[in-house]
Amino acid sequence: MTASQRIVIENVEKRFEDKRARRATVALEGLSLSVAEGEFVCLLGPSGCGKSTVLDLLAGFERPTRGSVTIDGKPVGRPSPDRGIVFQEATLFPWLSVIDNITFASRLSGLPVAEYRPRAQELIEMMGLRGFENHAVYELSGGMRQRVSIARAWISQPLLLLMDEPFGALDAQTRLAMQELLLTARERRRSTVLFVTHDIEEALFLSDRIAIMSHRPGHIVEEIVVPYPRPRAYQDIIAAPSFGELKRSILATLREQVARTRIEA
Numbered sequence: 001m002t003a004s005q006r007i008v009i010e011n012v013e014k015r016f017e018d019k020r021a022r023r024a025t026v027a028l029e030g031l032s033l034s035v036a037e038g039e040f041v042c043l044l045g046p047s048g049c050g051k052s053t054v055l056d057l058l059a060g061f062e063r064p065t066r067g068s069v070t071i072d073g074k075p076v077g078r079p080s081p082d083r084g085i086v087f088q089e090a091t092l093f094p095w096l097s098v099i100d101n102i103t104f105a106s107r108l109s110g111l112p113v114a115e116y117r118p119r120a121q122e123l124i125e126m127m128g129l130r131g132f133e134n135h136a137v138y139e140l141s142g143g144m145r146q147r148v149s150i151a152r153a154w155i156s157q158p159l160l161l162l163m164d165e166p167f168g169a170l171d172a173q174t175r176l177a178m179q180e181l182l183l184t185a186r187e188r189r190r191s192t193v194l195f196v197t198h199d200i201e202e203a204l205f206l207s208d209r210i211a212i213m214s215h216r217p218g219h220i221v222e223e224i225v226v227p228y229p230r231p232r233a234y235q236d237i238i239a240a241p242s243f244g245e246l247k248r249s250i251l252a253t254l255r256e257q258v259a260r261t262r263i264e265a
């Protein structure tokens with residue numbers, strides 16, 4: 001472990017007890033993962049292997065039953081705006097305007113308008129939402145809503161952005177546009193990102209490193225350093241000679257884990 005590690009997850013177990021049914025689900029077991037400051041890591045793994053649980057532990061929604069989860073050397077406490085979270089479905093207030101959604105937490109925490117308003121305006125520009133500031137969220141498309149969610153997560157200048165399949169529900173064209181937008185915006189902010197996805201191409205396009213999880217109980221079975229320099233262009237990445245080989249190898253690892261899920265289910 002070096003001083004520049006933002007996230008350090010060590011030997012974590014997460015067990016969910018259902019006392020009434022006298023049943024327990026062990027979602028994670030022996031999971032260790034570190035993410036350096038400014039690094040973009042994607043988590044890939046079979047359905048139900050515990051990817052969202054990893055994000056929940058980092059967000060502070062859940063606590064590990066064994067092992068430790070630290071951010072900048074401190075155990076993760078309650079949810080905090082230090083950690084921006086974006087889910088698959090935009091979780092916004094549909095009747096509020098774009099600007100009111102983005103600034104909701106800042107207003108609630110009593111920050112002076114002069115402090116958060118310029119940041120909100122910059123994010124609106126960055127996310128291509130200029131002209132829509134005063135539109136209610138229910139008037140927006142799915143892609144636009146997701147851009148509002150990202151702006152909302154980013155406004156508190158979080159140390160860490162936790163993203164759970166944020167583009168999974170979008171059509172292919174919108175998804176690509178959102179991926180490009182995320183990369184450009186992140187380049188300017190140097191944020192650390194942990195991003196859950198099922199999409200191998202998305203992981204190869206976006207991340208510096210891909211961590212592949214086992215079947216449940218989840219742990220990391222393989223880590224792959226993505227060799228492409230930044231800034232990246234999608235058409236160059238998919239044309240790179242190593243792209244097909246990396247994709248094939250990741251797919252093989254995932255298939256093996258999915259097959260084990262079935263055998264052990």
Ligand SMILES: Nc1ncnc2c1ncn2[C@@H]1O[C@H](COP(=O)(O)OP(=O)(O)OP(=O)(O)O)[C@@H](O)[C@H]1O
Binds near residue numbers: 046
């Ligand atoms: N709050 C909870 N109570 C009980 N069990 C839970 C809870 N949250 C998650 N689990 C269980 O933990 C396991 C891992 O779930 P999780 O949602 O983390 O997987 P995932 O890899 O994100 O799945 P998917 O790829 O399908 O979204 C599952 O068996 C799930 O049922």
